[in-house]
Amino acid sequence: MARPIHWQKSSFSGGGDGDSCVELATVSGDLLLRESDDPARILPVTRDGLAALLQRIQANRR
Known part of the structure; x- marks a missing residue:
């Protein structure tokens, strides 16, 4: 049985449970x-x- 993948959100995502972030x-x-x-x-x-x-x-941010 495969173990579930633990995803970490980008620190720029605001830390909420929103649907607009990179993991x-x-x-x-x-x-x-x-x-x-x-x-x-x-x-x-x-x-x-x-x-x-x-x-x-x-x-590109500079």
């Missing part, structure tokens, strides 16, 4: 991303890929 989970060392408004669509990512995505997001 991250780690399963057996693999990283997974999803949007809470479409939880069935899960994107597997590498640590390097996630780091690159976050760097680009930060660069």
Whole structure:
């Protein structure tokens, strides 16, 4: 039996139970991303890929 995935919400989501946030989970060392408004669509990512995505997001905020 598969264990349930423990999703963590982005700190920018406001901490509520709303449906407009990004969630991250780690399963057996693999990283997974999803949007809470479409939880069935899960994107597997590498640590390097996630780091690159976050760097680009930060660069575009300046």
